[in-house]
Amino acid sequence: MATYNKITPEIAGQLKAVVGEKRFFMGEDIDPNYSHDEMPIYGKYLPEAAVDVETTEEVSGILKICSANKIPVTCRGAGTGLVGGCVPLAGGLVLCTRRMNKILSYDMDNLVVRIQPGVLLKDLAADALTHGLMYPPDPGEKTATVGGNISTNAGGMRAVKYGVTRDYVLALTVVLADGRIIELGKSVCKTSSGYSLLHLMIGSEGTLGIITEMTMKLIPNPICDVSCLVPFRDVESCIHFVPKIKLANLDPQSIEFMDADIVTSSAAFTGNPIFPETVKNEDVGASILVTFVGSDEDELDQKMIRLGKIAEEAGALDVLVVATSSNKKAAWAARSSFLTAIEADTRLIDEMDVVVPVDKIPAFLIYIRRLGEEGGIRIRNFGHAGDGNLHIYCCSNDLEEEEFKRRVKIIMDKAYTKCAELEGQVSGEHSIGHAKMVYLRESVGEDVFRLMGEIKKVFDPDGILNPGKVCDAALRS
Amino acid sequence: MLKILVCVKQIPDIDLVKMDPETGNLVRAGVPTLTNPLDLNALEAAVQVKESYGGEITLITMGPPMAESTLRECLAVGGDEAVLITGRPFGGADTLSTSYSIVKAADMEGRFDLIFCGKESQDGATGQMASQLAERFDASQVSCCLSIDEIGDGKLRATRVLETGREIVEATLPCLLTVEKDNFYGRLPSLKDYLAAKTAPITTYTENNIDGLDLNKIGVPGSGTIVPKIYPPELPEPGRIIRTGSVKSDVAALMDVLTEKGAL
Ligand SMILES: Cc1cc2nc3c(=O)[nH]c(=O)nc-3n(C[C@H](O)[C@H](O)[C@H](O)COP(=O)(O)OP(=O)(O)OC[C@H]3O[C@@H](n4cnc5c(N)ncnc54)[C@H](O)[C@@H]3O)c2cc1C
Ligand SMILES: Cc1cc2nc3c(=O)[nH]c(=O)nc-3n(C[C@H](O)[C@H](O)[C@H](O)COP(=O)(O)OP(=O)(O)OC[C@H]3O[C@@H](n4cnc5c(N)ncnc54)[C@H](O)[C@@H]3O)c2cc1C
Numbered sequence: 238m239a240t241y242n243k244i245t246p247e248i249a250g251q252l253k254a255v256v257g258e259k260r261f262f263m264g265e266d267i268d269p270n271y272s273h274d275e276m277p278i279y280g281k282y283l284p285e286a287a288v289d290v291e292t293t294e295e296v297s298g299i300l301k302i303c304s305a306n307k308i309p310v311t312c313r314g315a316g317t318g319l320v321g322g323c324v325p326l327a328g329g330l331v332l333c334t335r336r337m338n339k340i341l342s343y344d345m346d347n348l349v350v351r352i353q354p355g356v357l358l359k360d361l362a363a364d365a366l367t368h369g370l371m372y373p374p375d376p377g378e379k380t381a382t383v384g385g386n387i388s389t390n391a392g393g394m395r396a397v398k399y400g401v402t403r404d405y406v407l408a409l410t411v412v413l414a415d416g417r418i419i420e421l422g423k424s425v426c427k428t429s430s431g432y433s434l435l436h437l438m439i440g441s442e443g444t445l446g447i448i449t450e451m452t453m454k455l456i457p458n459p460i461c462d463v464s465c466l467v468p469f470r471d472v473e474s475c476i477h478f479v480p481k482i483k484l485a486n487l488d489p490q491s492i493e494f495m496d497a498d499i500v501t502s503s504a505a506f507t508g509n510p511i512f513p514e515t516v517k518n519e520d521v522g523a524s525i526l527v528t529f530v531g532s533d534e535d536e537l538d539q540k541m542i543r544l545g546k547i548a549e550e551a552g553a554l555d556v557l558v559v560a561t562s563s564n565k566k567a568a569w570a571a572r573s574s575f576l577t578a579i580e581a582d583t584r585l586i587d588e589m590d591v592v593v594p595v596d597k598i599p600a601f602l603i604y605i606r607r608l609g610e611e612g613g614i615r616i617r618n619f620g621h622a623g624d625g626n627l628h629i630y631c632c633s634n635d636l637e638e639e640e641f642k643r644r645v646k647i648i649m650d651k652a653y654t655k656c657a658e659l660e661g662q663v664s665g666e667h668s669i670g671h672a673k674m675v676y677l678r679e680s681v682g683e684d685v686f687r688l689m690g691e692i693k694k695v696f697d698p699d700g701i702l703n704p705g706k707v708c709d710a711a712l713r714s
Numbered sequence: 715m716l717k718i719l720v721c722v723k724q725i726p727d728i729d730l731v732k733m734d735p736e737t738g739n740l741v742r743a744g745v746p747t748l749t750n751p752l753d754l755n756a757l758e759a760a761v762q763v764k765e766s767y768g769g770e771i772t773l774i775t776m777g778p779p780m781a782e783s784t785l786r787e788c789l790a791v792g793g794d795e796a797v798l799i800t801g802r803p804f805g806g807a808d809t810l811s812t813s814y815s816i817v818k819a820a821d822m823e824g825r826f827d828l829i830f831c832g833k834e835s836q837d838g839a840t841g842q843m844a845s846q847l848a849e850r851f852d853a854s855q856v857s858c859c860l861s862i863d864e865i866g867d868g869k870l871r872a873t874r875v876l877e878t879g880r881e882i883v884e885a886t887l888p889c890l891l892t893v894e895k896d897n898f899y900g901r902l903p904s905l906k907d908y909l910a911a912k913t914a915p916i917t918t919y920t921e922n923n924i925d926g927l928d929l930n931k932i933g934v935p936g937s938g939t940i941v942p943k944i945y946p947p948e949l950p951e952p953g954r955i956i957r958t959g960s961v962k963s964d965v966a967a968l969m970d971v972l973t974e975k976g977a978l
Pocket of ligand 1: 376537
């Protein structure tokens with residue numbers, strides 16, 4: 238296990254010299270939120286110091302000092318992660334990118350944008366739109382940083398058609414643990430030029446290097462879009478419909494799944510019951526929200542007509558159209574509120590973000606619900622049905638925290654085993670952090686897990702970058 | 715069978731409308747339109763009545779030809795017939811001439827038992843139309859309606875929301891109602907109805923085919939109000955969040971601002 242040093246007054250002085258007095262924080266001046274992300278249940282750990290960086294050179298200067306002194310460095314974007322990724326388990330320094338929030342330049346001929354890592358997802362999306370362009374990845378939390386999105390390979394609702402964050406990263410400037418600055422990737426459409434360290438860096442959760450500049454791919458903004466809500470009596474028939482949408486060659490932008498419970502919570506939270514709980518006097522058990530994009534209304538109408546046909550064959554209660562701007566706003570506000578709605582009426586919460594083959598979703602959901610009932614834990618779920626990615630929340634309002642954790646651990650252990658049985662993966666998009674490391678290890682096996690650790694050593698021999706995360710099991714044992 | 719009229723208005727997306735600082739006119743060109751949200755609540759109330767008691771819903775709007783899209787949107791969620799009043803001479807109308815024009819066109823479609831209106835429009839926002847229409851239709855009026863509890867024998871019973879509580883009222887038909895949204899959130903159209911509405915026939919009235927229309931009572935000549943000038947409200951200085959990075963320097967910065975403004 239790596240041994241680390243404390244930040245002495247002398248080291249603090251050196252760090253301060255790099256970023257200046259105003260962007261260096263110690264003791265009481267450190268934002269207390271730096272001890273956790275959006276999942277405080279995984280434990281709170283405060284750093285000894287924090288810095289706000291503004292340039293690649295500053296990051297390099299900071300890392301040189303930290304590697305020379307064996308000070309752990311944990312990079313933090315907006316702290317919206319769900320696996321404790323940005324939490325400084327070994328103390329040391331938190332390096333925050335929130336002030337690296339500039340959109341640097343557009344190249345309209347090649348449809349790329351160069352940005353700093355602290356640019357917020359919502360700001361990039363909005364700015365691209367003013368250029369008639371779309372940044373396709375669309376994770377639910379719009380106040381996350383794009384640097385964080387790259388580091389977790391964030392997914393989101395449009396992944397069915399457009400893929401995930403990884404697919405939009407062309408090049409990165411990265412500062413290595415010892416302060417060296419490297420460039421990975423180029424602004425080109427394809428490459429076959431040696432090992433892709435670019436893709437190794439994407440999704441590496443701040444354990445291999447600090448990303449300080451990114452070149453991202455954009456696409457022309459689709460001219461029009463429409464969504465259809467397809468309600469079913471029960472979860473099974475609802476999920477069985479998903480592969481049919483894909484097979485029908487309808488090329489949807491997103492296919493989202495929601496069950497009755499989450500619809501009720503979200504209606505109570507947003508105050509607008511846009512997703513119906515009954516249709517034609519029948520209770521809705523679960524619904525699919527499908528979005529299409531196209532170049533004109535006729536094209537979308539044709540897709541909806543085809544969707545209508547297969548929906549009827551699949552036993553859907555109806556097909557409802559979300560076409561007006563007011564309804565679109567309300568529908569997406571409701572969909573985007575799911576997690577926040579759960580958080581709003583829940584005191585204790587833990588989550589899993591497994592991804593399973595699409596046809597295995599019902600089996601998994603039925604299993605997890607049974608586990609919840611047996612274990613006395615309320616289960617809430619929704620997910621990106623189109624890619625088999627399920628967000629499952631274990632919730633409680635009345636249990637003591639320790640008892641909650643005990644019961645949830647039993648459920649999680651069994652659920653991840655089931656996920657493996659169904660040929661699934663531990664995380665679809667929220668990544669590993671420290672919360673899911675044991676499950677990653679079980680899922681990939683010892684050989685692969687050790688290989689990951691060896692790769693980490695090549696990049697970061699002293700283990701100062703984000704200790705205790707992804708494959709760094711030593712810190713915890 | 716109840717004959718139900720629902721008045722709907724197409725409005726510009728007010729979040730996107732700008733004012734021409736030179737002329738003081740609203741710049742509406744190219745701004746996306748939508749159906750006045752409260753009118754969709756009125757329509758939902760009408761649809762619920764239709765579902766419980768049977769009936770036929772006629773939609774009516776006055777506006778430029780593109781207001782047709784609002785009618786189609788409403789046809790998809792429960793409207794049966796649609797009427798568009800359009801034509802240059804109707805332009806520049808205030809509430810007085812708008813209500814006159816609507817009633818004259820509605821008369822062409824027969825007598826209505828129930829008339830639903832939005833509480834107010836999001837753009838004009840005078841909230842005068844409902845009362846003017848009730849007067850001109852010679853109808854009783856129930857405003858702030860939370861639920862329509864019973865209809866029969868030429869009257870209805872409804873619950874109103876007051877600041878101090880609830881009020882249950884009885885009114886004779888014809889009756890004009892404006893509703894609260896609580897029980898009347900609009901519904902999503904089914905695909906079948908959405909597609910059917912795209913090609914449904916729409917009755918169009920102009921200044922030339924409305925019986926007994928007095929051209930002096932429509933458009934600008936028929937308006938009782940003149941708008942000499944429009945200007946944007948002066949906004950108070952927006953709040954500012956002090957976030958310098960640390961609590962200590964936040965407090966120092968706050969003290970500076972408060973001292974500078976003479977608050978301390
Ligand atoms: C309500 C809600 C909804 C969400 N919905 C989705 C969703 O739909 N899809 C999805 O994928 N995620 C979702 N998330 C999770 C979260 O938003 C993402 O994981 C996001 O990518 C985290 O970005 P961040 O800036 O907050 O990063 P942080 O939480 O600050 O950090 C996350 C990880 O990235 C590392 N990191 C951050 N910046 C850098 C950098 N510049 N260089 C190197 N490493 C870095 C950190 O060290 C940490 O390991 C949701 C979260 C919430 C709270
Ligand atoms: C300063 C000013 C300038 C204006 N200039 C113009 C102009 O140049 N051209 C123009 O067209 N309008 C203009 N208007 C708007 C017009 O005067 C009013 O919108 C219209 O008379 C209805 O009044 P309202 O919107 O305030 O209705 P409200 O009384 O607030 O609306 C209540 C309900 O009445 C019904 N309703 C209202 N309007 C209609 C309609 N047109 N068709 C069907 N139902 C309706 C709806 O159900 C609505 O919810 C202007 C308004 C103002 C204040």
